[in-house]
Amino acid sequence: MSSHSEVALRLLEDDIEQDSSVGAIDLPAARLAVADLLRALGRDVNDPHLSDTPRRVAGAFEEMLTPRTTSWTTFPNDEGYNDLVLVKNIPFNSLCQHHLLPFRGIAHIGYLPGERLLGLSKLARALEMFSRDLQVQERLTKQVADWLLDLLNPRGVGVVLEAEHLCMSLRGVQSAGTTTRTATFYGDLAVGGPLRDQFPN
Amino acid sequence: MSSHSEVALRLLEDDIEQDSSVGAIDLPAARLAVADLLRALGRDVNDPHLSDTPRRVAGAFEEMLTPRTTSWTTFPNDEGYNDLVLVKNIPFNSLCQHHLLPFRGIAHIGYLPGERLLGLSKLARALEMFSRDLQVQERLTKQVADWLLDLLNPRGVGVVLEAEHLCMSLRGVQSAGTTTRTATFYGDLAVGGPLRDQFPN
């Protein structure tokens, strides 16, 4: 990894630590809380169908809220590739901070390279990293865009998320099939034009 | 409502009461449990983004687990309609009893009428009624089929559910896009043939 991206990674780690007051997960306490929730919902936690549910739910939250570690492989842009690098239709899942219900959809993430290129899979991995949190879609979109800007110092960044919020489909307004689009564009992509038009609508 | 369907409705109510040991929902206790869960997950429940989450999550579970009341309107089959009545592609959502995560998909529900016909929307409403529970897909399928058999005493019943379980997509094996098909067929639909072939594969 180049010293450039090492610096960026340190920045990133700082960002994540500063990000919020997120502490360690206490699995036994999470299991007890889920058992309390089931009882409050009128359920018999000794029922053989439910007795393992507190363990499974706590484990599911732990998994969905723990980012996987990865390395952020960058390459020198030796050929001076100037155009847009755009990874389209990246499926993603996250958890709604308001209802603890999933929201999920597809992302399009692109950048206009400067001196360095990034391993393509890393765009999807960065999205996954920020998705494994209690999120709102706007913040998730901006976090991915800010991360890419910090890491690569590219000439432009674009992040578009199009997601269905199950808190809108399964309950509340119950508007099944509705999707929400959010976008963050930086640098040369901040203004419209043929490059930005390559992002799907 | 005919005396026939009144009897069936009483049967149905008995079934639901006998169904399991489900008690009343205690919303304040559910809120406390969700706050405990958030703390166990390392979150600060005083954070302005999270402070209302216990109320919302408790309310969301209450909504997703409380069947809506409806009447089960039946009509006499005066014309002696003999063929299959099949409502296809009914979207549905339920909650996985193992992980408290949604599972959702489409249902095809049909019957071969005897003396009575049922309001078409009631097939979708019955599915919704049984979906608003902590479920496994096999049980949900069979409950809808048994309900239809009890209510209408038809010559045949078929219920097919095709669903995505978010506990398989978002976590665990993470097999996004996988769907699970379950089916219950009774009476003249219990054996294969041209009527049963009308159910989509």
Ligand SMILES: Nc1nc2c([nH]c(=O)n2[C@@H]2O[C@H](COP(=O)(O)OP(=O)(O)OP(=O)(O)O)[C@@H](O)[C@H]2O)c(=O)[nH]1
């Ligand atoms: N901007 C934005 N809003 C969100 C996200 N997730 C999410 O639940 N919300 C919204 O947060 C709001 C919470 O409102 P509320 O405190 O009245 O909660 P509620 O469950 O009673 O609202 P609801 O029944 O209208 O869904 C809802 O409008 C919900 O749609 C998100 O990612 N971005």
Ligand SMILES: Nc1nc2c([nH]c(=O)n2[C@@H]2O[C@H](COP(=O)(O)OP(=O)(O)OP(=O)(O)O)[C@@H](O)[C@H]2O)c(=O)[nH]1
């Ligand atoms: N037959 C059936 N199985 C289900 C349903 N919902 C549901 O979670 N399951 C399964 O229940 C099992 C629970 O297994 P487990 O006790 O090992 O829980 P886990 O979360 O560690 O399992 P996993 O990580 O394999 O999903 C899983 O295989 C899960 O796929 C359902 O509706 N029908």
